[in-house]
Amino acid sequence: MSVRVRFAPSPTGYLHIGAARTGLFNWLYARKVGGKFLLRIEDTDLQRSTEESTRSILEGLAWLGLDYDEELVFQSANADKHRAAALHLIESGRAYRDFTPKAERADKNVKQEIAERARVAASEGIDQRSNPYRDLSLAESNARAAAREPFAVRLRVPRAGRTQFADAVYGPQEREYAEIEDLVLLRSDGHPLYNLSVVCDDIEMSITDVIRGQDHLTNTHKQILIYEALGANVPRFAHLPLILAPNKAKLSKRKHGEVVSLTTYRDRGFVAAAFRNFLALLGWSPENSEQEVMSLDELIEQFSLEGIHRAPAIFNFNEHDPRQWTDQKALWMNAEYIRTMPLAELWPLIRAELEASGLWRESFETDERAWFERTVEAIRHRFFTLKDFSAQGRAYFADEFEFDEAAVAKNLKKEPRLKELLPALADKLEQVEPFNAETSEAALRAFADEAGVKAGLLINAARTALTGQAVGPSMFEVFDLIGRTRSARRLREAVRLI
């Protein structure tokens, strides 16, 4: 049977980078083995699920280029089927109605409460099968249900035995039934619970391989019990190591903010291919290769479940340092893509960025095309994100641009003679014919000799005058790109800054 995998995020908040990576691995696996990659939105938690979140997930996947096969599935649409499955399990004796009144749970410290309850249960040696309704006859159970007495549905876990499966990443796993409680399948309000819903949907969607976060590793045993009760084939499982924050805590929206949101990367100027490449290397590495920068085709070609690690990966960033707002390697990867991508692929990304900041002109694609390409080639080598094209790169595309204060102080203010030198240099440049990198360099150097100053003084001053920056490409290349007229004008206008 051909491979069918799925990515099943719940639409509560934005798409988390950990979830995005899970999606990516599923997608890579499907593409690698020629299987299907399905998408299912697990929106059964009506309280927390939002349409906006679903949209953000879809957008995020599209941005990463993870296209899905077949119809998008909304889990909430299958609730009736899940309920029917639970009821069917009562009929077949694999589940039972629990008429115990629902215990109220304080929303606050759920985890602690659970741990506490478990501790007490353990110290008292509680038997997981001690539910008084477990052995109620089906006839009586039916009668009480017919009398509209509320009930939850619990799986009747066998008293003796164990579940076992071979995880593709973590190896052989087994668990005694005695350690698994009679889990609730259906709430007393008729709402199907997670473990039931996933299993039902995965069966319905004919999922052959479940690739998901390690946080589900121990749940898997419960799910296997449900598969068996339902008489369905158990899929293969592969659990992925978690992505942790620098303090080794779980990466969370509340604690870590936008750095965990995939859309942040899109909005802050990441090239999707670069971020995807970075994500692929978090918890996976290619076998027999030390190559890290990989195209999508190479990623598909190299991908294998065997290459997935068992230890969690730390997503390294420092919220107190703007330069390290996200993982340094991710930033480097992005810069690497920006400076080495084929220009044709980078072009639309730059266009989108310039359009968004009002710097785009149609002529960049027609009359000024050659100039635009040369300019991009000249500046992209020191850019880290697409935002740099509209920020640091602004002066190449527009006449209004900001001057970096430090650059002004260092290259203009520190030498008062520049008040006279810059306009004089402008005069010289206006006489150069033709005007290009070589001739402007010759003119500038000759002028420096004449004026008795170092060429570097004029070069650095000109850089700041023309681009507002202290850093940039070779200055003579910049003269050429900005052009004679604009260069001369900017040199003269810079006098007011000295």
Added chain:
RNA sequence: GGCCCGUUCGUCUAGGGGUUAGGACGUGGCCCUCUCAAGGCCAAAACACGAGUUCAAAUCUCGUACGGGCUACCA
């Protein structure tokens, strides 16, 4: 508390009985140079700890420590 999972440079990782423990990011230095968070070269930097098996352990076994996950009528 119980069960499960994990632990190689600061971070991502290679390596699965014999290696000068390899690569990448970041860091430091040098070179280039008109500047730079560009490019080139170099360097510092790791097998959590303790036992055991073995001629030989980062690698296999056990234990300890630490971290994480699950343990719910959440997903």
